[in-house]
Amino acid sequence: MSSLKGGVGKTTVTLGLASAAFALHLRTLVVDMDPQGDATTGLGVEHGTNQSIAEVLRDPRASTVETVITPSGWTQDSVDVVDVIPGSPLAVNFDEPHPKARDLWRLEEALAHVEADYDIVFIDCPPSLNALTQTAWTASDQVLIVSEPGLFSVAAAARALRAVADANAERRDGELRAAGIVINRFRPQSIEHQYRVSEIRDMFGDQVMDVQLPERSSIQQVQGAARPVHMWPGEATQDMAHLFDRLLRNLLTHS
Ligand SMILES: Nc1ncnc2c1ncn2[C@@H]1O[C@H](COP(=O)(O)OP(=O)(O)OP(=O)(O)O)[C@@H](O)[C@H]1O
Ligand SMILES: [Mg+2]
Numbered sequence: 720m721s722s723l724k725g726g727v728g729k730t731t732v733t734l735g736l737a738s739a740a741f742a743l744h745l746r747t748l749v750v751d752m753d754p755q756g757d758a759t760t761g762l763g764v765e766h767g768t769n770q771s772i773a774e775v776l777r778d779p780r781a782s783t784v785e786t787v788i789t790p791s792g793w794t795q796d797s798v799d800v801v802d803v804i805p806g807s808p809l810a811v812n813f814d815e816p817h818p819k820a821r822d823l824w825r826l827e828e829a830l831a832h833v834e835a836d837y838d839i840v841f842i843d844c845p846p847s848l849n850a851l852t853q854t855a856w857t858a859s860d861q862v863l864i865v866s867e868p869g870l871f872s873v874a875a876a877a878r879a880l881r882a883v884a885d886a887n888a889e890r891r892d893g894e895l896r897a898a899g900i901v902i903n904r905f906r907p908q909s910i911e912h913q914y915r916v917s918e919i920r921d922m923f924g925d926q927v928m929d930v931q932l933p934e935r936s937s938i939q940q941v942q943g944a945a946r947p948v949h950m951w952p953g954e955a956t957q958d959m960a961h962l963f964d965r966l967l968r969n970l971l972t973h974s
Pocket of ligand 2 (some may be wrong): 730731844
């Protein structure tokens with residue numbers, strides 16, 4: 720999950736998709752590349768321990784990755800697997816603006832040791848295009864761009880799409896794909912939002928995902944409680960869970 724703008728919902732979408740994968744009993748790994756560690760917190764894992772993504776990036780060997788991977792708090796009473804590579808403030812040390820190409824392979828190298836253990840891996844990115852995001856993209860097949868229906872978010876989404884295309888051009892395998900733009904925090908009552916959504920759809924055409932995520936305050940309660948959205952009561956929240964199911968299905972059909 721990427722965007723060049725902060726606070727648009729990357730972590731919310733990461734957690735929603737992880738919850739959808741959990742509901743499907745997929746063996747799921749979430750990698751928290753953001754030094755803020757919000758995804759880690761939302762998965763019920765302590766953030767800021769010395770077992771984190773920072774160790775993995777420093778030393779991408781199998782023994783390190785295997786030690787750092789932690790079961791999420793979501794799966795305590797379950798046989799299903801939702802694991803986490805926790806975020807850490809120390810990850811800022813790996814976020815240079817102009818990284819060397821060989822350093823961008825560290826996550827890819829680390830995940831190669833454990834990929835057979837998982838059906839799907841989600842990576843939550845920080846809101847920039849520095850080394851951490853580029854490292855995440857190097858390890859990925861698809862990038863999902865998250866945007867709010869606002870003026871600056873639209874411009875940021877356009878830049879992100881271009882950046883994914885550039886990153887793919889640099890990749891030997893040519894296998895990095897922009898999965899598309901998902902619009903988050905849509906308020907159907909808002910004239911401004913309606914206008915921005917039609918603008919985004921005009922500009923980006925079928926690169927915009929059909930699924931549109933509404934503004935729902937319960938999502939913040941779900942995250943505060945560090946629970947999967949699929950296990951939260953209430954009709955409005957379950958509607959949101961179904962949207963994440965659809966979004967996941969869409970991503971899986973292209974993988
Ligand atoms: N659809 C939504 N409805 C209501 N609140 C939302 C929604 N999406 C996100 N939020 C809230 O907005 C805030 C920012 O969302 P989130 O943390 O997912 O964004 P982000 O892109 O990961 O931010 P950052 O760039 O800081 O990592 C959070 O408090 C989150 O709970
Ligand atoms: Mg975030």
